[in-house]
Amino acid sequence: MSASEVLGAALGQAARRAGIDPAESATTGHVVWASMGGFRGxxxxxxxxxxxxxxYTVTIDPASGEGDLWLSLGLSVAVAAVFTLARLIARQPVTAAVGGLVAAVVAAAFALLTGDAGNNFVPxxxxxxxxxxxxxxxALTGWSLIGxxxxxxxxxxxxxxxxxRKRRVYFWLAVAWAALFAARLAVQLPFYFAGDITALGTLKLVMGLPLFAPMLAVTWLAVRALHPRSAE
Incomplete structure (x- = not known):
């Protein structure tokens, strides 16, 4: 297999594990919901x-303008650990939960090692x-990761x-996803440098799943439109 085929296989397998498979006769809503792991995910x-x-916001000290970093990070990691433990006890797949726990621990480490709550968002x-x-x-090299x-x-x-036609569609889908990630950086970084943790955290949540879900829906519909009879 060529390098592009190996990469495509890896990306495709990751998408399939996440519940995204254009060859299946599933509704757009079902695919988006499954890729997010449902309500628990x-x-x-x-x-x-x-x-x-x-x-962090509730514990901000008016004098220093800073919240309780240890408490906020500790509770955040604890919540992620509880989700992982719950899946282990129920003998359910733990990939997503473990990923969330690792992400929470790494982010907490960044913040604690520097003593700056804003660094929780650096990862x-x-x-x-x-x-x-x-x-x-x-996209620019003609090897769209979406394709x-x-x-x-x-x-x-x-x-x-x-x-x-397929090349053009996959090009624009890759550009659209790149624009989404760039938009997150463009909007959130100014608040990071300004030290506005409350606004930064709120924006991260707002620009997370609420933007991911419709972008995934558009991608799914575009790919299915290119291959209307794939299931058959």
Whole structure:
């Protein structure tokens, strides 16, 4: 297998594990809901960050203008740990929960080691920058990551690159996803440098799943439109 095929297979398998498979006859709403892990998945994704920002904001000392960093981070990590433990006890897949726990621990480490609550968001900035850059580069070089994943899922490998229409659609989908990650950085970084933790945390939540879900829906519909009879 070529490098592009290996990458496409890896991306496709990751998408399939997340419940995204254009070859299946599933509704758009079902696919988006499944990719977010349902109600529990949404809680696992949102609640740790929500707990951090609420506790930090409530404990802000008027004199110093800073909240209780240890308490807010400790409770955030504890919530993520509870979700992981609950899945282990129920013998359910723990990939998403463990991912959330690891992300919470890494973010907490950044903040605690520097003593700056704003650094709790640095791993997220790095993730957005890496994902956005990778998607943009893939689009500009003609090897859209969206196309590579869809090509594997639909069993056509990289032959989509010989179809001008598919190439164009996958190009713009990759650019759209890159724009989403770039928008997060453009909006949130000014609040990070200003030290406005409450606004930064709120924006992170607002620009998380509420933007991810419709973008995923558009991507799903576009790919299905390119392959209307794939299931048959």
């Amino acid at each position: 949404i809680l696992e994704s949102v609640l740790p960050g929500l707990v951090f920002i609420v506790v 997220g900035f790095i993730t957005n920058a890496v994902y956005g850059s990778a998607l943009l580069v893939s 590579l994943a869809a090509g594997f899922l639909l069993g056509e490998g990289t032959t989509w690159r010989r179809d001008r």
